[in-house]
Each structure stands twice: as structure tokens, then as C-alpha cells.
Amino acid sequence: MSLRFNAINNLSATQDVSVDNASRITAIFGENVFNVKTAREFLSDEAYKSLIGSIKAGQKIDRAMANQIASGIRSWAEAKGVTHFTHWFQPLTGTTAEKHDSFFTIKSDGTPIEQFEGDALIQQEPDASSFPSGGLRATFEARGYTAWDPSSPAFIMEIGHGKTLCIPTIFVSYTGESLDYKAPLLKALEALNKAAVDVCNYFDRNVTRVTATLGWEQEYFVIDEGLYNARPDLVMCGRTVYGHSSAKGQQLEDHYFGSIPERIYAFMRDFENEGYKLGIPLRTRHNEVAPAQFECAPIFEEVSVGVDHNSLLMDVMDRVARRHKLRVLLHEKPFAGINGSGKHNNWSMATDTGVNLLAPGKTPKTNLMFLTFFVNTIKAVHDYADILRASIASAPNDHRLGANEAPPAIISVFVGEYLTKVLRDFKERVTAKMDETDESMLKIDIHKSIPELLLDNTDRNRTSPFAFTGNKFEFRAVGSSANCANAMTVLNTIMAATLRKFKSEVDGLVEKGEKKEIAIMHVIREYIVAAEKIQFEGNNYSEEWEKEAEKRGLANVKTTPLALDAMVTDKAKKLFENNNVYTHQELEARHEIELEKYIKKVQIESRIMGELATSHILPAAIRYQNLLANNIKGLKESGLNESAFANQKQILEKISEHISSTSDLVEKMIEARKVCNNITDTRKKALAYQSQVKDAFFDQVRYHVDKLELLVDDREWYLPKYRELLFLR
Numbered sequence: 001m002s003l004r005f006n007a008i009n010n011l012s013a014t015q016d017v018s019v020d021n022a023s024r025i026t027a028i029f030g031e032n033v034f035n036v037k038t039a040r041e042f043l044s045d046e047a048y049k050s051l052i053g054s055i056k057a058g059q060k061i062d063r064a065m066a067n068q069i070a071s072g073i074r075s076w077a078e079a080k081g082v083t084h085f086t087h088w089f090q091p092l093t094g095t096t097a098e099k100h101d102s103f104f105t106i107k108s109d110g111t112p113i114e115q116f117e118g119d120a121l122i123q124q125e126p127d128a129s130s131f132p133s134g135g136l137r138a139t140f141e142a143r144g145y146t147a148w149d150p151s152s153p154a155f156i157m158e159i160g161h162g163k164t165l166c167i168p169t170i171f172v173s174y175t176g177e178s179l180d181y182k183a184p185l186l187k188a189l190e191a192l193n194k195a196a197v198d199v200c201n202y203f204d205r206n207v208t209r210v211t212a213t214l215g216w217e218q219e220y221f222v223i224d225e226g227l228y229n230a231r232p233d234l235v236m237c238g239r240t241v242y243g244h245s246s247a248k249g250q251q252l253e254d255h256y257f258g259s260i261p262e263r264i265y266a267f268m269r270d271f272e273n274e275g276y277k278l279g280i281p282l283r284t285r286h287n288e289v290a291p292a293q294f295e296c297a298p299i300f301e302e303v304s305v306g307v308d309h310n311s312l313l314m315d316v317m318d319r320v321a322r323r324h325k326l327r328v329l330l331h332e333k334p335f336a337g338i339n340g341s342g343k344h345n346n347w348s349m350a351t352d353t354g355v356n357l358l359a360p361g362k363t364p365k366t367n368l369m370f371l372t373f374f375v376n377t378i379k380a381v382h383d384y385a386d387i388l389r390a391s392i393a394s395a396p397n398d399h400r401l402g403a404n405e406a407p408p409a410i411i412s413v414f415v416g417e418y419l420t421k422v423l424r425d426f427k428e429r430v431t432a433k434m435d436e437t438d439e440s441m442l443k444i445d446i447h448k449s450i451p452e453l454l455l456d457n458t459d460r461n462r463t464s465p466f467a468f469t470g471n472k473f474e475f476r477a478v479g480s481s482a483n484c485a486n487a488m489t490v491l492n493t494i495m496a497a498t499l500r501k502f503k504s505e506v507d508g509l510v511e512k513g514e515k516k517e518i519a520i521m522h523v524i525r526e527y528i529v530a531a532e533k534i535q536f537e538g539n540n541y542s543e544e545w546e547k548e549a550e551k552r553g554l555a556n557v558k559t560t561p562l563a564l565d566a567m568v569t570d571k572a573k574k575l576f577e578n579n580n581v582y583t584h585q586e587l588e589a590r591h592e593i594e595l596e597k598y599i600k601k602v603q604i605e606s607r608i609m610g611e612l613a614t615s616h617i618l619p620a621a622i623r624y625q626n627l628l629a630n631n632i633k634g635l636k637e638s639g640l641n642e643s644a645f646a647n648q649k650q651i652l653e654k655i656s657e658h659i660s661s662t663s664d665l666v667e668k669m670i671e672a673r674k675v676c677n678n679i680t681d682t683r684k685k686a687l688a689y690q691s692q693v694k695d696a697f698f699d700q701v702r703y704h705v706d707k708l709e710l711l712v713d714d715r716e717w718y719l720p721k722y723r724e725l726l727f728l729r
């Protein structure tokens with residue numbers, strides 16, 4: 001029996017995995033995290049103070065204290081049955097990395113002991129030379145090292161019955177270049193902090209720290225493990241390269257917010273419990289629009305913690321799914337013709353005085369502060385839309401952006417009807433002739449209930465890639481499999497740059513004798529006007545918008561190799577260097593790595609398409625072709641006239657045509673790959689893979705294979721069909 005039918009048979013025998021119900025989430029929340037409370041318990045006063053000091057200042061651990069802190073962490077971990085530790089980091093491959101070492105060691109006199117020294121906590125040198133470095137390590141130093149970032153607490157990862165102590169680290173080369181997602185993110189957050197504090201101080205001298213906040217919403221598909229295993233394309237590239245749409249897809253929209261299927265519900269509760277133990281504040285779970293598609297979202301956190309938690313949860317979801325004989329698909333577009341998955345990044349900024357800078361205020365003064373940050377965000381997106389677009393570019397996200405149910409590749413900002421009016425009024429009222437003593441100008445009329453107005457779905461645009469949703473912006477174009485860090489690094493950097501410029505312009509006017517508030521209002525007005533073309537309130541999925549955006553001169557870069565160009569322009573280099581986020585070399589290296597990732601993904605997909613066509617599709621089609629041919633031959637021989645086998649002949653003709661087209665195209669696709677592989681320039685190679693392999697063949701080959709799926713005897717078809725993948729569980 002083929003894997004497909006085996007999987008379908010086994011479905012009814014699948015037993016739900018029982019999941020312990022946490023009586024209260026607070027009872028398990030953070031139990032596997034070495035948090036401040038645990039630190040208090042396991043560390044001496046001296047070590048505790050030193051650790052908390054480092055966390056607050058965002059600095060490395062004091063070397064002198066390292067041994068004490070390490071041994072405290074070990075005692076805590078051992079009490080929980082942990083034997084191994086690892087430095088946990090987020091390399092540019094897009095997954096998380098770990099290399100386990102045991103506490104166990106043997107002293108020089110042969111005595112076996114368990115120990116965890118300060119050095120092992122602070123810094124490690126994993127032999128991680130196979131991680132992408134974009135040539136950085138080839139040019140500078142062969143090795144990279146991982147260093148603990150104490151702002152992110154140590155945690156225990158439970159896998160089956162094994163438990164490992166994980167130390168969240170950054171990954172850098174010996175000469176200091178970032179080799180991961182985390183290091184540049186921390187730099188961008190620091191740049192934002194400085195720039196935002198300066199601007200806050202116009203309004204409130206008490207603000208000394210601004211942190212960016214992130215609340216991600218993770219969309220994903222879940223399918224049965226047996227069916228998954230019978231689809232080599234899902235196993236190899238996370239998406240189906242073939243598959244005819246099923247009679248029922250998502251047209252009834254009966255899945256959205258529907259009751260969660262039992263088996264999936266058990267899986268959700270299970271990964272949520274694991275998440276709670278790791279301190280991930282999961283809050284929301286529901287069905288998404290497509291069949292077999294779901295979403296989860298936590299309460300928002302500081303960006304760096306939010307990024308770690310998202311990476312960690314993606315990993316946890318994958319592991320827990322296996323426990324339930326399920327597979328989680330984080331790919332942006334696992335199924336053609338069915339909604340893709342995104343990862344909305346809800347983002348805002350908060351002061352250490354407890355103010356959300358994107359929440360409208362209650363007094364004229366706080367309203368002016370809100371408007372300052374609100375308009376600066378719009379201006380930042382306007383000025384750096386190309387770099388923001390590059391931050392979300394990836395081979396899998398290309399299948400989603402611009403497909404008819406996802407935000408387009410055009411970056412625009414939605415602010416809602418009410419704030420559009422506020423900005424318009426502001427523009428009209430703030431004029432050069434404005435009376436400098438006219439305090440009434442300060443009474444910008446902002447409705448106190450903007451958040452409520454926007455939270456009410458009537459004024460929420462779900463098609464916008466970057467939408468204001470009452471007290472935060474929601475960057476929706478981020479892909480479901482992406483590490484949020486990339487988008488967050490760029491967003492926080494462009495915000496820092498814009499705020500710095502804003503401050504220098506305001507200060508300039510003040511030096512010329514303008515009153516501070518009036519100067520702020522003038523610059524805000526100027527930014528509103530300058531950034532007008534990025535604002536769009538209509539349907540982003542429509543064709544009219546594509547035309548309109550072109551008229552406005554907004555970029556619409558649909559493919560990754562081209563979108564990535566924006567990473568290495570002079571503008572980008574200046575931006576990242578001025579904000580101390582990336583050096584030119586680091587940018588060039590990252591550009592190279594992203595292009596290489598793109599090439600490899602398209603290459604793998606193309607190979608799997610060829611392999612499946614030759615070894616799965618064509619054999620089945622040819623067997624059925626033979627059956628028909630023999631049938632016709634037999635009928636002919638028994639003396640029946642043409643009309644008796646006219647239909648069979650027609651089917652045979654169709655099948656034969658699709659067989660030869662498939663086979664021809666696959667051959668040509670292989671040739672095209674060979675040509676691409678000879679190109680040495682990485683950018684040109686990526687462009688060639690995109691146009692000569694992906695665009696030239698993928699849809700065409702798929703067309704014929706999907707036709708064959710409809711024609712060939714169902715019993716002969718090896719690959720689970722869409723109806724099975726999406727509806728059986």
C-alpha cells in the first residue's frame with residue numbers, strides 16, 4: 001500500500017495525546033526560567049546585585065562574579081534534573097542553534113564531578129563554522145563565539161524526558177562582526193532608545209529610557225504526520241509544489257474562528273503549557289481563515305524578549321507537534337490557492353515612566369507627544385520603505401506578498417479615517433503665520449477614544465501591510481517562518497534615524513528663536529506633507545491600488561533578489577552605520593547570505609519538483625495510460641466501432657499530452673538550473689534562478705501535474721491530495 005493510503009488508514013487509529021491541564025497558568029508560568037525571583041533564591045547578595053545591574057544596564061556580566069552566577073544557575077538547573085547546558089542562539093539560517101555540553105567533567109586526578117564555570121556561562125566557542133557568514137569569517141577570523149546576553153534569562157528546554165539549560169547568546173566573530181539576528185537587533189534597540197529619549201525630553205524630562213515593544217501573531221498550519229511524510233515536498237521545503245485545489249477550499253470561510261478540532265486543541269494546550277513554563281505569555285488561540293490554519297499570540301513584551309520568545313515557540317511548536325503525530329507548517333505559503341501565513345508584528349514604544357508613545361494622550365501636551373511619534377513613524381516608513389521591504393524579503397514570502405489574499409509588496413501605511421482627518425486638520429491649521437502666542441493651537445483635537453474607534457473593526461483595514469491599530473502599528477507583511485528580528489532591527493533603526501533628524505530640525509528652529517512647541521508643530525506638519533504619498537486607506541489587495549501606487553511613485557518590488565538590493569545602497573549603508581547597527585561589511589555579508597538562501601531554496605524546490613515528477617507522477621500516469629491504451633486496443637479488436645472507445649481515446653490523448661509536457665518541461669528545467677549554476681556573481685545567480693527557473697517553469701510544470709492528478713485513477717496517485725492534507729485529521 002502506498003504511504004498515502006497507509007496514512008489515511010492510520011488516521012482513525014490515531015489516539016489523542018492526553019495533556020495535563022494546568023489548574024492555573026500562573027502556577028507554571030516561568031517555572032523553567034532563571035528569572036529575577038529565582039536569581040534571588042539561588043544567588044548570593046553580591047552575585048544577585050551584579051546580575052540585576054547587568055540586566056538593567058544591558059551590559060555583560062562582571063567577570064569576577066561569573067563563577068558565582070554560573071554555579072547558582074547550575075544549582076537551580078540541577079534541582080530540576082538538568083544534566084547538560086547549551087548556548088542558544090539565532091544564526092542567519094533562520095532556525096535556532098544549540099550545541100549541548102554536560103556539566104559532567106573529570107578532574108586532573110580522575111575524579112568525576114559536575115561543574116559549570118563562569119567562563120562557560122559567559123562565552124563559548126562553538127565550532128560553528130558551517131553557519132552562514134557571508135564571507136565575514138573567511139576574510140577575518142575563522143571562528144565565531146557566542147556571548148551571553150543577560151537581558152535574556154537562561155531557561156530550561158524540555159525535550160521528551162531530557163532537560164537542557166539554555167543560555168541565550170549573541171553570535172559574533174572574533175573581530176566583532178555580528179553573525180546572528182540578535183546582535184544587530186540589540187544595537188538597533190539601543191539606537192532607538194537614545195533617539196526616542198531625546199525627543200521625549202521635549203515633553204517630559206523624567207523619561208530616561210524608551211523600549212520598543214513587540215506583540216507577534218503567529219499563523220501556522222497543522223497537518224497529520226502520516227500525510228506529511230507521504231509528501232516529500234512538504235518534508236523537503238515545507239510547501240506543496242504540486243496539488244490540485246480540492247472541491248472545497250476556503251470559500252465557505254467556515255473554518256475562521258470556528259470550533260477548534262479536538263486533536264489540534266490538545267496540541268495547542270500542550271505547546272502553550274510548554275510555552276508558559278518558558279515564560280512565554282501566550283494569550284490568544286484561534287482558527288484562521290484557511291482550513292487547517294491557526295494562529296497564536298502572546299501579550300506583548302520588550303522587542304528583544306519578544307523575538308527570543310517567538311523563535312523559541314516556533315521550535316517548541318515543532319517538537320510538541322511530533323508528540324501528537326502532527327506537523328506544524330510555518331511556511332508562508334504551504335498550499336496554492338489557500339491563504340498563506342504571516343506573522344503580524346505589533347510594535348510600539350514605551351517609556352520608563354509608563355507611557356505608550358503610540359497611545360493618544362489625554363491632555364494637549366501628551367497629544368502633541370503622541371502626534372510626534374505617530375507622524376515620525378509614518379515618515380520613517382515613507383523614507384525607508386525600500387529597506388523595510390527588504391527586511392521581509394525571502395523566497396517563501398514571495399509566494400505570499402502580492403498573492404491576492406496577502407499584503408502586496410508595496411509598502412503603505414494605514415491610519416484610519418479619524419486620524420487621517422486629524423492629520424489633515426493639523427496640516428491646515430499649523431501655518432507660517434500662526435500666532436506664536438496662540439496657545440489654543442496646542443489644543444490639537446484628538447478624540448480620547450481613538451483606540452476604541454480603531455479597535456472597533458469598522459475602522460480597521462486588514463489589507464494594509466503597515467497599519468495603525470489604536471495604540472500600536474501592526475507590520476503585517478512579515479512572513480510566518482521569519483525571525484522577527486530582521487524586521488524589528490530595520491523598523492527600530494529607521495525610527496531612530498527619523499527621530500534624530502526630527503530633533504535636529506526642531507532644535508534648529510528653536511535656535512532661530514521659535515518657541516519649542518511651535519517648532520515641534522512645524523516639523524510635524526512638514527513631515528505630514530512629505531510623507532503623504534505612503535498613506536493609503538483603501539483595499540491593498542486591489543489592482544487599482546497597484547496602478548495608483550505606481551502613479552504615486554511607490555515601489556512595488558515583487559521578488560526577493562531585487563528587493564534585497566535596498567540593503568546595500570549608499571542610503572542603507574549610511575543609515576545603518578550612523579545608527580551603529582551594521583558596518584558596510586556586515587551589510588554586504590548579510591546581503592550575500594540572503595541571496596544565497598534564496599538560491600538554495602529555489603534550487604531545492606526545483607529539484608524536488610523534478611524528482612517527484614519523474615518518480616511519483618509520471619510512473620502513475622504512465623500505468624494509467626497503458627491501461628487506457630490496452631482497453632482501447634481490446635475494444636477495437638473485438639470489432640466495436642470508434643464511438644465505443646471515443647471517450648477513452650480522448651482521455652488517453654489528454655493524459656499523453658500532459659505526460660509529455662511534464663517530462664519535457666522537467667528536462668528543460670534541469671538544463672536551466674545548470675546554466676544558473678555556472679553564474680558566479682551571487683546576485684545575478686539569484687536573479688537567474690528567479691526568472692529562468694522559478695518563473696519560467698514552476699507554474700507550468702505544476703499545471704500539467706495538477707491536470708494529471710485529476711485524470712489519473714485515484715488509487716494510483718501516491719501523493720496525499722489537498723482534500724486530505726487540509727481536511728483529514
Ligand code: ADP
Pocket residue numbers: 213214215216217297298299300301346347348349356469471472
Ligand atoms: P488582532 O490584530 O488579531 O485583532 P489585537 O489587536 O488584539 O489582535 O492584538 C494583537 C497583538 O498586539 C497582541 O499580541 C498584543 O499583545 C499586541 N499589542 C498590544 N499592545 C501593544 C503594544 N503597545 N506594543 C506592541 N504590541 C502590542
Ligand code: MG
Pocket residue numbers: 217344474
Ligand atoms: Mg493582527
